[in-house]
Amino acid sequence: MAAAKLTPMGVAVLELLHEKPMHPYEMAQLMRERYVDNRVKLKAGSLYHTVERLQQNGFVEVVNTQRDGRRPERTVYAMTTPGKDAFQQRAREMLGDVVQEYPQFLSGLGVIDDLGADIALAELEHRVTRLRAGVASDQVVLKRIQDDGTPEIYWLDFRYLAAQRAFELEWAEQLLADLSSGRIPFQDTTNTLSLVTKESHERKTS
Numbered sequence: 001m002a003a004a005k006l007t008p009m010g011v012a013v014l015e016l017l018h019e020k021p022m023h024p025y026e027m028a029q030l031m032r033e034r035y036v037d038n039r040v041k042l043k044a045g046s047l048y049h050t051v052e053r054l055q056q057n058g059f060v061e062v063v064n065t066q067r068d069g070r071r072p073e074r075t076v077y078a079m080t081t082p083g084k085d086a087f088q089q090r091a092r093e094m095l096g097d098v099v100q101e102y103p104q105f106l107s108g109l110g111v112i113d114d115l116g117a118d119i120a121l122a123e124l125e126h127r128v129t130r131l132r133a134g135v136a137s138d139q140v141v142l143k144r145i146q147d148d149g150t151p152e153i154y155w156l157d158f159r160y161l162a163a164q165r166a167f168e169l170e171w172a173e174q175l176l177a178d179l180s181s182g183r184i185p186f187q188d189t190t191n192t193l194s195l196v197t198k199e200s201h202e203r204k205t206s
Contacts, residue, residue, distance in 0.1 A: 105168075
């Protein structure tokens, strides 16, 4: 039977367990503090489910339980040797392999003419506004990380995300300008449809 393939969340969990054994609540806290939730969808339910799957696959094991006052008991997990091997293999794939991904934005661009000029331009303006806010937020976070003296090797993922968002903002702003000015013209779909209808009619009557 083939070994279970680690999901991005599974990799994020094992990444933390590289440092020390910990319980899922601590994992969630650290993921938020380190902005790991920018690259994995972090929800309590999915995190606990991921830890359970890792345990079922023999990648993590229970090493302790903790109780803090009257709070529920917390289970502490550590990475096993098979878990470390699986982590290393998956991490190499994620870093070195070029994988075809399918961003939602590409599909939006593919149907932009079908929306018509008014709706398309309005939605692009909304996207540009959100991207500007995201870029501004990224700059604040990057400055804080730099001021904290965190070694750069630990925030390459966030730096990449910030650069990607800045590029997308620049590209979307240029597209909005090109569409607004008419340099990239919207097509008259009504005429296109009428030509198809006429051609179909000619085929039927010939």
